[in-house]
Amino acid sequence: MLKLNNVEVKYVGVILVLRGVSLEVRDGAIVALLGSNGAGKTTTLKAISGLLHTELGEVTAGSIEYDGSRIDGMDPEQIAKRGIIQVMEGRQVLGHLNVEENLLLGGYIVKNSDIKKDLDMVYDYFPKLKSLRHSTSGYLSGGEQQMLVMGRAMMAHPKIMLLDEPSLGLAPLIVDEIFDIVTRFNAEEKTSVLIVEQNARAALSITEYSYVMENGRVVLDGPSSKLADNEDIKEFYLGLSKLGEKKSYRQVKHYKRRKRWL
Amino acid sequence: MEFFGKIVAAGLMNGAVYGLVAIGFVLIYKSSSVLNFSQGYMLLLGGYIFWSFRGGLRLDLFLSLLLTLPCAFLMGILIERITLRPLIGQPLLSMITVTIFLSLVLEGVASLFWGTYPLEQITIFPKGALKLGKTVLTTESLFAFGLAIVVMMVLIFFFRYTRLGLSMRGVAEGHEIMQSMGISVKRILTICWGIAGVAATLGGILLGGTLGFQLGLSHIGLLAIPAAFIGGLESPEGAVLGGLLIGLIESIVSGYVGKAAGVPASYIVLIVVMLFRPYGFFGLERIERV
Numbered sequence: 237m238l239k240l241n242n243v244e245v246k247y248v249g250v251i252l253v254l255r256g257v258s259l260e261v262r263d264g265a266i267v268a269l270l271g272s273n274g275a276g277k278t279t280t281l282k283a284i285s286g287l288l289h290t291e292l293g294e295v296t297a298g299s300i301e302y303d304g305s306r307i308d309g310m311d312p313e314q315i316a317k318r319g320i321i322q323v324m325e326g327r328q329v330l331g332h333l334n335v336e337e338n339l340l341l342g343g344y345i346v347k348n349s350d351i352k353k354d355l356d357m358v359y360d361y362f363p364k365l366k367s368l369r370h371s372t373s374g375y376l377s378g379g380e381q382q383m384l385v386m387g388r389a390m391m392a393h394p395k396i397m398l399l400d401e402p403s404l405g406l407a408p409l410i411v412d413e414i415f416d417i418v419t420r421f422n423a424e425e426k427t428s429v430l431i432v433e434q435n436a437r438a439a440l441s442i443t444e445y446s447y448v449m450e451n452g453r454v455v456l457d458g459p460s461s462k463l464a465d466n467e468d469i470k471e472f473y474l475g476l477s478k479l480g481e482k483k484s485y486r487q488v489k490h491y492k493r494r495k496r497w498l
Numbered sequence: 499m500e501f502f503g504k505i506v507a508a509g510l511m512n513g514a515v516y517g518l519v520a521i522g523f524v525l526i527y528k529s530s531s532v533l534n535f536s537q538g539y540m541l542l543l544g545g546y547i548f549w550s551f552r553g554g555l556r557l558d559l560f561l562s563l564l565l566t567l568p569c570a571f572l573m574g575i576l577i578e579r580i581t582l583r584p585l586i587g588q589p590l591l592s593m594i595t596v597t598i599f600l601s602l603v604l605e606g607v608a609s610l611f612w613g614t615y616p617l618e619q620i621t622i623f624p625k626g627a628l629k630l631g632k633t634v635l636t637t638e639s640l641f642a643f644g645l646a647i648v649v650m651m652v653l654i655f656f657f658r659y660t661r662l663g664l665s666m667r668g669v670a671e672g673h674e675i676m677q678s679m680g681i682s683v684k685r686i687l688t689i690c691w692g693i694a695g696v697a698a699t700l701g702g703i704l705l706g707g708t709l710g711f712q713l714g715l716s717h718i719g720l721l722a723i724p725a726a727f728i729g730g731l732e733s734p735e736g737a738v739l740g741g742l743l744i745g746l747i748e749s750i751v752s753g754y755v756g757k758a759a760g761v762p763a764s765y766i767v768l769i770v771v772m773l774f775r776p777y778g779f780f781g782l783e784r785i786e787r788v
Binding site: 285286287290311312313315316317321322323324328330331332333337340341342344345372374375388389392 | 661664665667668670671672673674675676677678679680681682732782785
């Protein structure tokens with residue numbers, strides 16, 4: 237189980253980005269972290285995976301525990317070796333390497349693994365990657381690159397996968413496909429998933445529990461089905477009006493509904 | 499014709515060594531985007547270390563090699579640890595500047611321990627001559643050529659087909675991505691510098707064997723830099739070809755125009771190539787998707 241207690245993160249020692257975030261990811265669960273731009277979602281993921289260090293960020297208070305031991309302050313490599321793998325935002329493929337080489341590097345830290353079997357597993361989830369396996373990854377389409385970075389993370393047999401905005405800039409059909417694969421991977425490999433999303437509708441539909449962040453804090457959390465019914469969530473994240481219809485911008489009122497959590 | 503054959507042969511021999519040293523240069527650039535201008539001086543220092551074992555202590559050839567190579571690896575690692583590790587996260591320019599002044603330090607170290615005069619000539623490879631038509635090749639340079647080519651092949655094979663080689667190519671693409679996959683970038687960089695040290699040292703030994711061990715070796719070693727640029731900074735294969743090309747040009751120009759013109763000619767070729775092919779012949783083009 238992954239547990240964050242009142243985590244506070246500062247960049248370069250002065251910029252306070254997270255102001256006491258607490259959340260939990262049970263073993264085998266899919267949990268969503270929602271919120272608008274700049275809410276601190278990515279920072280939260282980076283605090284967990286340790287990649288914060290490369291950006292002069294630091295966990296200054298609170299603790300991050302995984303399976304009972306503290307992992308904040310550890311190097312990203314050590315954290316990855318414990319089975320927490322982050323899939324970074326923006327489809328970060330190793331551009332000049334081909335698809336298979338990308339995947340092989342993803343499995344680099346697994347000791348005595350059956351590489352062929354692992355590759356087959358990834359190709360089973362993403363059949364498209366198999367036909368592309370000798371192509372230079374930098375030239376793949378956006379959807380293919382997203383599949384590649386997720387496949388690369390799967391190669392490491394993660395216990396927890398931290399997925400940062402997998403839907404960013406992708407066509408709705410591909411988003412559906414990717415979310416289906418996340419659910420399948422979670423069910424079959426028993427990997428917990430913490431997913432950061434702006435696409436709240438998609439995220440709420442596949443997760444069992446969700447947290448909503450704003451200004452570096454968790455402002456709302458609950459089972460995803462409940463949150464999907466929450467008036468505020470509907471209004472601010474799903475773009476629905478009170479009646480549950482799509483909002484018509486012709487009738488939009490020129491005052492904002494007050495968010496009740498503020 | 500006879501003269502031309504001799505010149506071409508000599509050029510290829512030297513070129514192979516430039517290529518070998520250039521591989522080390524490429525390796526460091528690829529993995530950390532640092533242009534290591536001290537590569538020529540690593541060559542000098544490595545060659546001198548070998549000389550100490552072989553010429554100074556009069557050890558057996560293979561024993562000297564066996565002792566020199568770990569020292570060379572260590573030299574690379576130490577340079578990275580002491581001068582560049584503390585600069586991680588600083589602008590690249592400061593790292594590159596450090597390598598420029600590092601070369602002066604390395605030269606200083608060499609002259610401090612071994613003096614500024616050329617060291618006593620030692621034979622590394624069996625002396626002899628081989629007639630190829632009308633061209634006479636010395637076995638010395640043949641050995642040097644063969645060894646350089648073999649080592650380059652081994653290195654290229656290593657980058658292409660081994661796990662560690664693959665991770666080095668990965669590090670070249672992005673440090674943060676590699677860290678997110680649990681691969682220690684620092685460890686890989688350390689190994690890269692070690693290998694670069696070994697490549698430079700082997701180059702130093704081969705050059706020293708034919709030209710004598712002297713401070714001027716470092717300037718010849720610097721020719722590896724245009725070789726790497728012409729071949730394309732990211733490509734070990736390009737470095738090999740660039741090295742051969744530079745060797746040929748240098749040798750032909752100094753043969754026909756005059757000895758002093760050889761080295762400048764290689765730099766002129768570098769400028770011309772950069773004008774028309776800024777990525778070199780085998781360099782990676784920046785991937786831009788529209």
